[in-house]
Each structure stands twice: as C-alpha cells, then as structure tokens.
Amino acid sequence: MREPFDAVIVGSGAGGGMTALVLASKGLRVLMLEAGRHYDPYAETPMFTPNRDAPLRGIGTPDKEFGYFDATADGGWEIPGEPYRSASGSEFMWWRSRMLGGRTNHWARNSFRMGPYDFKPHTRDGFGVDWPVSYDDVAPWYDKTETIAGVYGSNDGLENHPDSSPGVLHKPPAPRVGELYIQAACRDLGIPCVPARRAVLTRPIDNRSACFYATGCGRGCSIGAAFQTTTSLLPMALQTGNLTIVTDAMVYEVRVNDKGRAEGVGYVDRKTGKHEAAFGRSVVLAASAGETARILLNSKSPGFPNGVANSSGQVGRNLMDTVGAAMRAQFPLLENRPTYNEDGAMGLHLYIPFWLYKEQARGELDFPRSYHYELGADGRTEPDMGMGGIAGFAGSYGKQLKQDMRRYYGSFLSFVCRGEMIPNAGSYCEIDPDTKDKWGIPTLRFHFKWSEHELNMVRHFQSATKEIIERMGGRLQSGDEPPKQVISKGGEIIHEVGTTRMGDDPETSVTNQYGQTWDVKNLFITDGGVFASKAHKNPTLTIMALAWRSSDYLAEQLGKRSL
Amino acid sequence: MTDNNGSLRVDRRTTIKWLAATMAAAYTGCSSDDRYLGDEIPARNGASRLGIAADHDGIAYGGDPDRMNPVVPWARTMTEAQLRTTAAFCDIILPEDERSPAASTVGVPDFIDEWVSAPYLQQQQDRASILPGLEWLEQQARERFGSSFASATEQQKTEVVDAIAGSSAARAELADKAEFFRRFRYLAVGAFYTTETGIEDIGYIGNVPLSGEYPGPSEEAMTHLAGVLKRLGLPLPA
Numbered sequence: 001m002r003e004p005f006d007a008v009i010v011g012s013g014a015g016g017g018m019t020a021l022v023l024a025s026k027g028l029r030v031l032m033l034e035a036g037r038h039y040d041p042y043a044e045t046p047m048f049t050p051n052r053d054a055p056l057r058g059i060g061t062p063d064k065e066f067g068y069f070d071a072t073a074d075g076g077w078e079i080p081g082e083p084y085r086s087a088s089g090s091e092f093m094w095w096r097s098r099m100l101g102g103r104t105n106h107w108a109r110n111s112f113r114m115g116p117y118d119f120k121p122h123t124r125d126g127f128g129v130d131w132p133v134s135y136d137d138v139a140p141w142y143d144k145t146e147t148i149a150g151v152y153g154s155n156d157g158l159e160n161h162p163d164s165s166p167g168v169l170h171k172p173p174a175p176r177v178g179e180l181y182i183q184a185a186c187r188d189l190g191i192p193c194v195p196a197r198r199a200v201l202t203r204p205i206d207n208r209s210a211c212f213y214a215t216g217c218g219r220g221c222s223i224g225a226a227f228q229t230t231t232s233l234l235p236m237a238l239q240t241g242n243l244t245i246v247t248d249a250m251v252y253e254v255r256v257n258d259k260g261r262a263e264g265v266g267y268v269d270r271k272t273g274k275h276e277a278a279f280g281r282s283v284v285l286a287a288s289a290g291e292t293a294r295i296l297l298n299s300k301s302p303g304f305p306n307g308v309a310n311s312s313g314q315v316g317r318n319l320m321d322t323v324g325a326a327m328r329a330q331f332p333l334l335e336n337r338p339t340y341n342e343d344g345a346m347g348l349h350l351y352i353p354f355w356l357y358k359e360q361a362r363g364e365l366d367f368p369r370s371y372h373y374e375l376g377a378d379g380r381t382e383p384d385m386g387m388g389g390i391a392g393f394a395g396s397y398g399k400q401l402k403q404d405m406r407r408y409y410g411s412f413l414s415f416v417c418r419g420e421m422i423p424n425a426g427s428y429c430e431i432d433p434d435t436k437d438k439w440g441i442p443t444l445r446f447h448f449k450w451s452e453h454e455l456n457m458v459r460h461f462q463s464a465t466k467e468i469i470e471r472m473g474g475r476l477q478s479g480d481e482p483p484k485q486v487i488s489k490g491g492e493i494i495h496e497v498g499t500t501r502m503g504d505d506p507e508t509s510v511t512n513q514y515g516q517t518w519d520v521k522n523l524f525i526t527d528g529g530v531f532a533s534k535a536h537k538n539p540t541l542t543i544m545a546l547a548w549r550s551s552d553y554l555a556e557q558l559g560k561r562s563l
Numbered sequence: 564m565t566d567n568n569g570s571l572r573v574d575r576r577t578t579i580k581w582l583a584a585t586m587a588a589a590y591t592g593c594s595s596d597d598r599y600l601g602d603e604i605p606a607r608n609g610a611s612r613l614g615i616a617a618d619h620d621g622i623a624y625g626g627d628p629d630r631m632n633p634v635v636p637w638a639r640t641m642t643e644a645q646l647r648t649t650a651a652f653c654d655i656i657l658p659e660d661e662r663s664p665a666a667s668t669v670g671v672p673d674f675i676d677e678w679v680s681a682p683y684l685q686q687q688q689d690r691a692s693i694l695p696g697l698e699w700l701e702q703q704a705r706e707r708f709g710s711s712f713a714s715a716t717e718q719q720k721t722e723v724v725d726a727i728a729g730s731s732a733a734r735a736e737l738a739d740k741a742e743f744f745r746r747f748r749y750l751a752v753g754a755f756y757t758t759e760t761g762i763e764d765i766g767y768i769g770n771v772p773l774s775g776e777y778p779g780p781s782e783e784a785m786t787h788l789a790g791v792l793k794r795l796g797l798p799l800p801a
Binding site (some may be wrong): 044054064079175177211219381383386390399403 | 633674678764774780
C-alpha cells in the first residue's frame with residue numbers, strides 16, 4: 001500500500017481511535033490498520049435480547065468468555081492460532097479483541113481522571129518513577145476527552161480526584177437502593193461515596209443518543225450512549241475524508257530505514273495469510289500495551305538488534321495491571337424489598353474513591369498507593385444463570401425455594417477493589433523463544449508478580465469492607481480469604497499498561513512525554529504502554545487524553561517537517 | 564475444524580485446553596471440579612433404566628457467533644426416559660405454586676438437555692454428574708416403591724430427594740449425589756428464572772427503554788430503604 005499517508009496507525013481502540021480523529025481532523029492523511037475484522041455496532045448489537053434466547057442462557061463459555069452477547073468478536077483470553085504463555089511461576093491473562101474498535105466495544109466505561117499524586121508517585125512515596133508530565137499538563141486534554149466521549153459524574157472536590165471544568169460532565173443518574181444503603185453507612189464511617197464517572201451519555205451528543213437505562217453496555221451500544229470508538233471517534237474521523245481503515249491487518253513489525261527513521265509497517269492479511277506492507281511519514285502504535293511491545297521487540301534489524309525503540313532495554317518491562325479483589329455480602333434488611341426498575345445505566349452510579357491520603361502521608365498505612373471501590377449493582381438485575389447461586393444460599397427446594405427466591409433476590413451487594421500496582425522487576429513481557437503464532441510471528445511470554453504493596457492493600461480493603469458490611473447489618477458471603485488467594489491474576493482486570501513507558505530520560509524510558517520514541521523520531525505510541533505508573537483509576541480515559549495530547553504534538557511536528 | 568454448517572467442532576484436546584482456561588477464568592457460580600471427565604460417562608457401566616444418552620456432537624458456536632440471531636448449534640442428546648425423570652425432578656425443585664407454574668411447563672427439562680449436550684468442558688463435567696444422578700433417582704424409586712421416579716407420588720419423590728438435599732441429609736456415601744442435587748438445582752433455577760414466567764414471578768421489571776432521566780427508586784422503595792436505615796440508626800442520604 002504505497003500511498004502518501006502522513007501517519008500509519010496500528011490499532012483502532014481507545015488510543016488508535018483518538019489518534020486517528022485528531023490527525024484526520026487536522027487535514028493529515030491517515031491509514032489505520034486493525035488486526036481484527038470489521039465491526040458494525042449499529043447492525044451487530046443484540047440490544048434487549050433476553051438471556052434465554054442465547055445458548056446456555058448466555059453464560060460465558062470458552063468460545064465467548066464474557067458471555068454469548070458480549071460485544072467481543074473473535075477475542076478473549078485465548079485466540080486460536082495466536083498463543084501467548086506465562087513463564088513458569090507466573091500466571092498472566094491477556095484479553096485481546098480482534099475487531100474494529102477493539103476493547104472499547106465492551107468495556108465497563110468507568111472513566112476516572114488520574115490526579116496530581118498519580119502522575120508523580122515517586123516524588124510522593126519513593127517507589128516506581130514519576131511521569132514526565134504533571135496533572136496540570138494533561139488536564140486540558142482530560143476536559144476535551146470527556147467532552148467528546150461524554151462522561152457522567154460530578155465534581156466533588158476530593159483530594160487527588162480532580163474536578164472537570166464546568167459544563168463538561170453529564171448529569172449522573174440517580175443512585176439506586178443498594179448504592180444509597182452503602183452511601184448511608186459510608187457517611188457514618190467517614191468514607192466518601194459519590195457519583196461514579198462513566199463514559200455514558202445522559203444527554204445526546206450529535207447523533208449519539210442519551211442512555212435509555214436498559215440492556216448491558218458490554219454488548220455494545222447501538223444508540224451510541226455508551227462510548228466506543230466505533231460509534232464516535234472512528235465515524236467522525238472517517239467523515240473528514242482523511243482516514244482509510246484496513247481491517248484484518250495484523251501488524252508484526254515496524255520497518256526502519258538505514259537512516260533510523262520508520263518508513264512503515266509489515267503486516268499479515270489475516271484473510272489471505274499474505275504478508276503486506278504499508279508506508280507513511282510517521283508510524284503510531286496503539287495496538288495495546290502487550291501487542292505494541294511485541295511489535296517493537298519483533299522489529300529486529302542490524303541497527304536495532306534488540307528491537308526498535310529499545311535502546312533503553314525497557315520495552316516489555318514495567319508491566320502493570322490493576323489490583324483486583326471482591327467481597328460479597330447478603331443483607332437481611334433488603335429481603336422482600338419492593339421492586340422497581342433497577343437497571344439504571346447498567347453500571348456504577350456511585351463509587352467509593354480512595355479517602356486515606358492524609359493517613360497515608362503520615363505513614364499510618366502499610367501500603368503506599370491507593371484503591372477505589374466499584375459497587376456491585378447486582379441487586380434486582382436481569383435474571384441470569386447466577387440465580388442458581390441464590391438457591392444455593394437458600395438451601396431449600398420445593399415451594400419453600402420459590403418463596404426463598406422472592407425473598408433473597410436483590411438482597412446481595414458486592415464490593416470490588418480496584419487498586420494501584422507498583423511496577424516491579426518481576427513483571428514484564430518478552431519474546432517467547434519457543435512459540436510462534438500461526439503466521440510464524442514470535443509471540444509473548446509474560447512474567448508477573450504481585451508485591452507486598454499490593455497484598456497489604458488488599459488486606460486493608462478487606463478490613464474496611466467488613467466494617468462497611470457490619471455497619472449495614474450484612475452477612476459476608478465471600479472474599480475474606482488471605483490476600484494471596486483473593487487478589488486477581490495479572491492481566492485479569494484487563495488494564496495492562498507500562499510496557500513502553502514514557503519518561504524524561506532515554507536511558508530509563510521508551511518515549512518522551514508525547515509518546516515519541518527516543519530512538520526513532522517519527523515513531524509514536526498512543527496506547528496504555530506509555531503509562532509510567534498505573535493509578536487505581538481505570539486507564540482508558542487517560543489513554544485517550546494522552547493520545548490526543550501526543551497527536552497534537554505529532555501533527556505539529558509533521559507540519560514543521562521536523563520528523 | 565469448521566463443519567459445513569459453519570459451526571465449530573471441538574476435539575478432546577481443545578476441550579482439555581479449555582479446562583485450563585476455565586479454571587484460570589474462575590467463573591463465579593460454576594463449581595470447579597478437577598476430576599478428568601471425558602466422553603465416557605459412568606451411566607454406561609452397569610444396568611441403565613433410562614437408556615443411554617447420545618454422544619455429544621462436539622459442535623460449538625465458535626468465537627464469533629451471530630449475536631443477533633442466536634441458535635444452539637449442537638443437538639440434544641438425552642433419551643425420552645431421561646427427560647421424563649428430569650421433568651419430574653425439576654418439578655420437585657420448582658413446583659407449581661400460587662404465583663407461577665412448575666418448571667417443566669416452561670422448558671426447563673429441555674434446557675437441561677441443551678446444557679448436558681453442549682461440547683464445553685463445564686457442561687461435560689455436569690453431564691457426567693447429572694446423567695448418573697438421574698439414573699440414581701430412577702433406581703431409588705424402583706427399589707423403594709416399584710415405580711419409575713416420574714410416576715412416583717409426590718411424597719415418594721420427596722423422600723428420595725430428601726436423602727441428597729441439604730448438607731445434613733446427605734450421608735457420606737451419597738456425597739456425589741448431594742453434589743448432583745446442588746448442581747441440578749443451580750441449573751434448574753437459572754433456567755426457570757430466566758424465562759418470561761420466572762422473570763414475572765421474581766419481579767424483575769427492567770430491560771425496557773426509558774425516556775428522560777433515570778427516575779431512581781420508586782416512592783415505595785425509598786420508604787422501605789428509609790425504614791431499613793432507621794433500624795440501623797443511619798440517616799437517608801440527601
């Protein structure tokens with residue numbers, strides 16, 4: 001494909017989608033290569049279809065791990081013909097999507113801003129590294145990203161949880177019974193419980209409708225209320241006439257010429273198995289933290305014996321995921337409660353942000369970083385096979401069971417920990433010397449370890465949660481085992497970041513603050529790989545804000561012909 | 564591994580690989596049974612009163628099924644006699660009452676057949692427990708009452724089920740049958756409460772588009788919550 005592209009972008013998810021829109025809007029000619037198939041959310045989203053219409057009532061199977069109706073096409077923890085491995089002693093899970101829009105088609109839409117402490121963690125506690133940017137540097141792009149994506153929430157003036165500029169946020173939906181119940185107990189205990197922030201519209205934007213409070217966001221959203229690039233950034237970018245999208249194009253290398261400049265990428269056409277190439281004045285990798293690292297490490301040449309942009313040796317290192325844990329409880333006072341439509345925005349309305357920064361700064365906690373709670377809206381949600389769990393709780397059968405089901409349905413709530421991991425030397429990915437994918441491209445091997453920092457955080461979460469449950473008069477059902485047993489597996493929360501981190505020093509980082517690789521001036525990275533730390537806040541919003549900021553810089557450099 | 568219907572066939576090696584993935588994903592609500600369970604089911608050994616279920620055909624729906632027009636691509640495998648026992652057992656677990664009909668009237672037995680006929684490992688594990696479990700129910704009814712389980716009286720059926728229902732009821736030698744009971748109940752309840760009938764019974768009233776803002780809890784629900792909080796000495800959040 002020898003066309004005069006200004007940029008070749010690899011990936012169509014949060015980072016790639018934003019990069020494409022920013023560059024195409026500035027009149028640059030953009031080629032986007034997506035490894036997966038074309039996907040049309042307007043035609044392919046099973047809105048409202050009840051679970052009973054799907055095989056096995058829609059439960060997860062090895063074919064569709066998040067359930068039959070999950071938006072993910074041709075993806076999941078395992079993809080036939082595209083293996084990866086965990087090194088011995090490690091267990092890492094890698095969720096990949098092979099579809100236009102990538103994982104944005106099914107994500108939870110939780111969109112929390114990183115705060116001032118999150119960008120300078122080393123300064124605050126001496127662990128990890130600082131980012132080359134501060135919160136104030138990124139704040140304008142957060143406002144712009146929230147405006148274009150559409151995020152509901154409120155400004156609560158909380159420490160390290162920045163407010164958005166006036167008028168940016170959409171009005172959050174009214175809290176439901178379970179959330180109000182938790183909020184009441186939290187207020188009594190001095191714990192904040194405030195409106196969550198999710199990329200779900202509660203007022204229309206352009207041709208995207210406001211949420212109509214039904215049918216799970218994980219299926220995708222054909223009315224465009226729940227943000228995904230396939231109903232927003234990509235159609236907008238295509239409208240400029242400057243974007244060409246090629247799907248089923250599995251990029252495996254960045255081609256660098258003898259002057260050390262990227263001239264394009266090599267890819268496999270997944271439909272034909274043929275090797276192809278695409279060329280441009282710049283290359284932007286947004287293939288996901290794992291896939292981008294794999295592409296760089298597989299791009300070996302005499303000038304780059306350890307892979308492109310890897311003179312620091314940091315490509316693949318500093319792999320992080322969110323710390324996950326969960327506790328569930330049953331609340332006798334919620335039994336037999338009145339019914340009402342509790343679907344809401346099909347996700348968090350309220351959440352608990354981290355509230356102990358002052359105690360932490362005084363050295364009163366045994367973990368240096370923070371976490372937040374996502375509150376399980378498993379109240380009176382649409383019945384699925386999980387109803388069987390209520391029967392197990394009741395322990396009865398016959399007419400008694402039917403009465404018990406009515407009594408207990410809607411009396412369970414769950415508390416989910418989402419915490420920050422500190423990068424460690426034992427967590428990284430590398431090229432597996434023994435395994436290749438079905439096209440012969442070397443694949444990844446993951447190493448992953450939690451440290452005491454994360455385990456102590458989980459222990460704190462458990463004790464705080466028990467306090468909340470006790471104040472609510474609840475009965476703990478699960479999640480109180482030792483932290484090592486309840487902590488999520490690496491990658492399981494699907495927030496993997498850090499493998500091509502940005503920094504101020506070419507010796508210890510892969511890119512500068514604009515995602516521009518130190519080694520190859522016209523090669524940029526705009527996915528989660530550039531994260532220098534992994535705040536407890538879900539990464540997608542920050543990926544998009546940074547992608548926008550980096551793309552502004554890239555466009556400026558292309559305009560000056562300085563690459 | 565795609566057959567001419569476009570569905571995927573799952574060989575045993577794939578199934579074993581999936582077991583690892585299933586364990587890794589740690590599904591909630593699924594019992595993790597790490598015994599190896601293949602195509603051979605224990606019911607094949609010894610006398611069979613309910614007949615032998617057909618082998619599952621191994622047809623899976625694959626990683627990119629048509630979500631707009633869902634179909635179950637694999638064939639059902641249970642015998643008529645197994646389905647009769649299944650229906651009777653379903654109705655002992657979820658009988659008719661003043662609010663909703665018995666489970667067998669809304670397709671729950673057919674769902675159990677769909678489940679145990681699926682090619683995936685979790686379902687094949689359940690198959691290896693459920694088919695012998697049904698056989699055990701039948702055997703008990705024959706030995707104790709000289710009738711099939713399906714045609715036994717309510718009281719007789721309850722007597723058989725009581726031996727395996729509840730943790731205290733199950734004697735050690737019936738531990739696997741107690742697990743069969745719990746798993747069967749899990750599936751029957753999930754199947755029942757996902758039907759229109761079950762949803763109406765349980766009182767779920769969502770999955771409908773609303774115009775305007777989400778209204779939040781009804782007045783009745785708020786009054787109830789205020790009462791709950793009052794009992795705990797907590798004010799209702801403003």
